[in-house]
Amino acid sequence: xxxxxxxxxxxxxxxxxxxxxxxxxxxxxxxxxxxxxxxxxxxxxxxxxxxxxxxxxxxxxxxxxxxxxxxxxx
Numbered sequence: 001x002x003x004x005x006x007x008x009x010x011x012x013x014x015x016x017x018x019x020x021x022x023x024x025x026x027x028x029x030x031x032x033x034x035x036x037x038x039x040x041x042x043x044x045x046x047x048x049x050x051x052x053x054x055x056x057x058x059x060x061x062x063x064x065x066x067x068x069x070x071x072x073x074x
Contacts, residue, residue, distance in 0.1 A: 010020035035041065038058035042050040054061050 005022045006024055007017055009024065010017045013020060013023075015023075035052070038055055038061050039052040040055055041052040042052045056062065
């Protein structure tokens, strides 16, 4: 996230570069799963991300969204 190199992450966490790479990959998969679970994702005709909305079934994100006056967008 935020363009931080994996080597920097590894040094900061005190782990090997391959360990950091594995953690980043795992985090990407988990984040994608959460987006799919909690958001209705829309794509344009070319298959590019267009927008998304929070699903009603995603209680934690809905509660968070409500506490910030419905200002969350995906």
